[in-house]
Amino acid sequence: MAFIAKMNSMPTLDASVRSKNFKEVALGYSANVAIEEAKRCLNCKNKPCVTGCPANIDIPGFISHVKNNDFDKAFEVISQSSCLPAVCGRVCPQESQCESKCTMGVKFEPVGIGRLERFVADYHNSKDSDNEQKAKQVQPNGIKIAIIGSGPSGLSCAGDLVREGFEVSIYEALHLPGGVLSYGIPEFRLPKRIIRKEVDALISQGVKLKTNVVIGKTLDIDDLFEMGYKAIYVSTGAGLPKFMNIPGESLKGVYSANEFLTRVNLMKAYKEGSFTPISTGEKTVVVGGGNVAIDAARCAIRLGSKVTVVYRRTEKELPARLEEIEHAKEEGIEFMFLTNPIEIKSDENGFVDSIVCRQMKLSEPDESGRARPVEVAGSEFEIKTHSVIMALGTSPNPLIRKTTKGIKFNMHGGIVVDDNGKTSREGIYAGGDAVTGSATVISALGAGKRAAKAIMESLTK
Amino acid sequence: MKILIEYFYCQKVSGLRGRRMYRIVAKEELNSSVTKIVVEAPLVARKAEPGQFIILRVDDDGERIPLTIADYDREKGTVTIIFQIVGATTNILNQKQVGESIKDFVGPLGKEAETNGYKNVCIVGGGVGCAIALPIAKKFHELGAKVTSIVGFRSKDIVILEEDFKKCSDKLFVLTDDGTYGTKGNVTAPLKDCLDQGEKFDLVITIGPLIMMKFVVLTCKPYGVPVTVSMNPIMIDGTGMCGGCRLTLLQDGERVTKFACVDGPDFNGYEIDFDEAMSRGRMYQEQDRHANTGSCNLFSADKDNKSER
Numbered sequence: 169m170a171f172i173a174k175m176n177s178m179p180t181l182d183a184s185v186r187s188k189n190f191k192e193v194a195l196g197y198s199a200n201v202a203i204e205e206a207k208r209c210l211n212c213k214n215k216p217c218v219t220g221c222p223a224n225i226d227i228p229g230f231i232s233h234v235k236n237n238d239f240d241k242a243f244e245v246i247s248q249s250s251c252l253p254a255v256c257g258r259v260c261p262q263e264s265q266c267e268s269k270c271t272m273g274v275k276f277e278p279v280g281i282g283r284l285e286r287f288v289a290d291y292h293n294s295k296d297s298d299n300e301q302k303a304k305q306v307q308p309n310g311i312k313i314a315i316i317g318s319g320p321s322g323l324s325c326a327g328d329l330v331r332e333g334f335e336v337s338i339y340e341a342l343h344l345p346g347g348v349l350s351y352g353i354p355e356f357r358l359p360k361r362i363i364r365k366e367v368d369a370l371i372s373q374g375v376k377l378k379t380n381v382v383i384g385k386t387l388d389i390d391d392l393f394e395m396g397y398k399a400i401y402v403s404t405g406a407g408l409p410k411f412m413n414i415p416g417e418s419l420k421g422v423y424s425a426n427e428f429l430t431r432v433n434l435m436k437a438y439k440e441g442s443f444t445p446i447s448t449g450e451k452t453v454v455v456g457g458g459n460v461a462i463d464a465a466r467c468a469i470r471l472g473s474k475v476t477v478v479y480r481r482t483e484k485e486l487p488a489r490l491e492e493i494e495h496a497k498e499e500g501i502e503f504m505f506l507t508n509p510i511e512i513k514s515d516e517n518g519f520v521d522s523i524v525c526r527q528m529k530l531s532e533p534d535e536s537g538r539a540r541p542v543e544v545a546g547s548e549f550e551i552k553t554h555s556v557i558m559a560l561g562t563s564p565n566p567l568i569r570k571t572t573k574g575i576k577f578n579m580h581g582g583i584v585v586d587d588n589g590k591t592s593r594e595g596i597y598a599g600g601d602a603v604t605g606s607a608t609v610i611s612a613l614g615a616g617k618r619a620a621k622a623i624m625e626s627l628t629k
Numbered sequence: 630m631k632i633l634i635e636y637f638y639c640q641k642v643s644g645l646r647g648r649r650m651y652r653i654v655a656k657e658e659l660n661s662s663v664t665k666i667v668v669e670a671p672l673v674a675r676k677a678e679p680g681q682f683i684i685l686r687v688d689d690d691g692e693r694i695p696l697t698i699a700d701y702d703r704e705k706g707t708v709t710i711i712f713q714i715v716g717a718t719t720n721i722l723n724q725k726q727v728g729e730s731i732k733d734f735v736g737p738l739g740k741e742a743e744t745n746g747y748k749n750v751c752i753v754g755g756g757v758g759c760a761i762a763l764p765i766a767k768k769f770h771e772l773g774a775k776v777t778s779i780v781g782f783r784s785k786d787i788v789i790l791e792e793d794f795k796k797c798s799d800k801l802f803v804l805t806d807d808g809t810y811g812t813k814g815n816v817t818a819p820l821k822d823c824l825d826q827g828e829k830f831d832l833v834i835t836i837g838p839l840i841m842m843k844f845v846v847l848t849c850k851p852y853g854v855p856v857t858v859s860m861n862p863i864m865i866d867g868t869g870m871c872g873g874c875r876l877t878l879l880q881d882g883e884r885v886t887k888f889a890c891v892d893g894p895d896f897n898g899y900e901i902d903f904d905e906a907m908s909r910g911r912m913y914q915e916q917d918r919h920a921n922t923g924s925c926n927l928f929s930a931d932k933d934n935k936s937e938r
Contacts, residue, residue: 341735341866341868342866343686343693343732343733343735351866351870379733380733380734380735381672381735382735382736382738382867382868385676385736385737385738385868386672386673386676386735386736386737387672387676407866407868407869407870408869408870409870409871409872411872411875411886413886417886418875418876418877418886418902418905418909419908420908420909420911420912421912423872423873424871424872424873426870426871426872427865427871427872427873430865430866430870430871431865434865435692435693435865436690439690441690442690442692443690443691443692443717443718443721444692444693444865445692445913447913517908518905518908518909518911565868565869565870566869566891567868567869567891570891
């Protein structure tokens, strides 16, 4: 058999069209292309790709069903390990996870595992599958579990528990479920209907969703135990935005990426009829190089702004997914590397007028293993801009920490857990960004699954 | 607790439309631009304390706005909010009638006002800020502190809650900017008089427009009286996530960023950078004005220079 060296490319909306709307950029494989791509899989006996997946999806297993044109079976295989395939197929950094371990990738391009996962999930979602879901009702065991936060980690934990008959309630502080999938990741990368579909599937299996409840304020952990919950899974995410602490960060027109993305994604500020205002002006500078920075930049360009991303290291160190960076460039976003802001200057009305940056150069690697950027003396220069978006990462949300006794936290504010997601307090488990600080959707999902397993074991013994 | 659980509504599949909402059980127009509504929200009522706030969204596509809790009834499960009609969202909220519902209503958020251990306090409220000052004055009164209330309004037709303040104050000063009611002048005048006459307040709490609070702080400064200010900046989530509500505090010569939603809303008045807060408060003024006039011509632009309280 001849090897096909290259991964089948992903059809996308044309850059000049998509940079003016919020429609999904990557259009997905057709069935024929999916089968072609699946045929590239060597079906290795030792399954290296599975070790690269935080949710341990049986990747060769589902791909072999795609190969045989049996997409339903393929979906079944995936859903044994993941309740969010349509999400993960879109937002996972596959190139550094499953696909990085692919045997094909040693000599050629790896199999497009993420693209196939997305195809299978979309195929499943395009069918009217409600009845099928309901057919798989399990005997309820009457044990109540509370999950705090409806992001990927909470949803995956809920999914695994409800399938075993637990009575699961998810508490969500915002008015919509999904956590970072709803407020953070933009529509053009992850359409909101997909989250809705995944959440609906959970609800139809019996998960109760309670929005507008802030645990730590409306109710606290002790209330939940009093209400009869036998275990609590804390998946409150990393919602606390970081700032640089440079002069001018409080000027009008300076946003945290969280605020900017929340206005755009959750509150639909870009839409006619939304009451939530957003304003970028003609020019926006985004500070940072992660996926969140790229998301913010791509939202800003869609709002009609010219966008420059400034990053203090080089292109090589950009932590964002390669595909997103490429898409961003195609859409006309400019990157300035080895550039670090030192001050934001204001106009006479207190709005942003410019950002002053300094040139950087890379020196020896720091503790994270990345080359440490150092400032080049006397290299200051000014960029005229109307908005500045700070996308410097986030820390775990402090609300639970401030209101709950008996849980240990690390110096970064993350909850301390063992390998099974168990915290220092009996009956309380935690996972996702609330433990690790900002990480990926799939690792949050994996943590939710591990905690679900530990909860099952401790309560059904 | 059992009853509370029943209050929860479990969302139906795709059923954001059929969701339990927060019903308005009473409504009263306090003056032409200030309205009081009582909302069914038992979980919020159960934990609410003076000084805390809620975030509401009137309907789909609505923005999330913070409003301070003016009163609560734990037994009836209701929360009272008093709001000034200043923008598009407060306009729409004001159009809701008794029996109708608000889409989202979440809280209580922020820290409660510190009321324990004080013996002689002065509450300085301005405009609709008085609505927020009232529960704090009540709480001090209940705890046995001596309460001096100074409330100021632009003019006679917008004076609110005078009777309520009388009930919980040992001394009450009512002022209007134009002298059409009470004493003519600013709230800082009677405050200064009290301090000059040797009144030993162990705390002054001020709630109202930023400019008023700034001058209350300046008035108290020479006397060394502690001042607490209640901030109400623009915010979205109210849980420390967006950072839109950030304020700068000057602590020991350092500029420190705080989030009003989780670190506040009450702050040490001597530490707040008021000029910055005032500037940030005007961030969306233009857009809001346009939204306002665009959606409904009944509410013309004459109310827009006031802050939400």
